[in-house]
Amino acid sequence: MRTRTETRTRQVAHTIDGETELVDETYTVAIPLPPRDWDHIALNTVTASTAALVLASVVWSTASAGDLLARAAAAPVAYSAAIAFDLVWINCMILEWLARYDPERAALPRRAGHTALGVAVLAVGAHGWLEDSLTVGIAAAAISALAKAGWTLVLRAYARPLDARTQAWLLQRQARAGARLALQGQLRHLARIEARTPIRTSPDPDPDGPDQPASSPDQDPPSELTAPMTVKDAVRIAVDSGITDPDAVLAYVRKRADANAAAETVNRYLRLYRKGA
Template identity: 55%
Template structure:
């Protein structure tokens, strides 16, 4: 049995002058070498060969389709557009590879890849037909078809289909992870929205005039209320005129006391001039 030497390290105690420290000790071990996995080697070789054939097919298709399109446009634009014909089905194969554990998700890129391949083959065939080389056009179109077929075989070998219950479990795990990922973006959006609301509220508070605190039980209010007069109702809301009438009916006639009461039950930003004008009108009609 073949072996290979591997160097490893471990901590060992080392004492000098009665003081012990843990130091690294390097040593080697012989590990058995597993037999070569020829299946994996062959699969890697097939995959590498298929990749080379894809590159060759792209070069051939790009040259043919680019020459076809250059009949009606400039060459750089024609060859740039020609690359898209093969890249379309190659990208679909890449997505199919990523979905090799989920046949349902791999079905759409597989169909799209076949459709893109047919379009590319028709374009190569049209180039040969217009150049009076129908046979070469057919053979050139078959190149892309052969490469796509080879890659389909390779992808099917790499694919690992799951049984129904395992597939359902994988789908639930994927959905849960997707929900958590979506909540990251949603929470970030909500945080930004709350920050904007707080900023708008702060700006509104900075621009709004501060209303004086209304305290019906303050000592100055008690001095203005005649002894034995009924207490002013503290419930609201009501209009400024109603608040002034209520204060006058309860015996509170001092402008400052009426203003405090109006700001408490009617309008916290009521102006003193408006309250005094309303108070004079109420006194005249009383």
């Protein structure tokens, strides 16, 4: 049985002059190794060789398509644009792999990848035909097709098919997770909007009118007449007016802003406003 040596550390008691301390001690253990997984090794070999084939395809297609486009544009611009011929179908294959458990979503990147591959093949073939070497053009165009075919087989070897019921279960879980993710993003967006919303103020009192008596903390603060009041504004006005009891703040919010305001929401705004004060 094959083994490998691993160094570990443990604490042992060590005594000097009657005083004992725990000190670190290193020791080695022999750990048995599992047998070689030749299937995994073979799959890794195929994956590496296919990746090299895809890289060669990108280099060759870029060189051919770049030389073709250089007839109408500057060389740097032409070669920069030529790399798109292979990158598009490679990106489509990645998107197809990510949607492998959802056949409906995987269908669109699969069709788009085939279309992009056809465009790349035509561009490389056209370059060979313009160079008076149609045979070379056909052979060069086949490189991209072989690279895509090889990568398709590799991805299929890695994929594990699911039965219909398991696939439906997985899609439902993904849908719920996506809904929670989208809701969190929208809540953060609303929070940013509320943070940027300017605080509304009441109109100035009439300087020629009679003096108003000062309101006590037990009285309702004046309502804002300039615009409909939000729950957040109602909480702010209540606190600024001296109402600090959560139940009293909730009663004021339900009276002035929203009759169905949740106590949890009011308490959350109350805590935020107190922290910012």
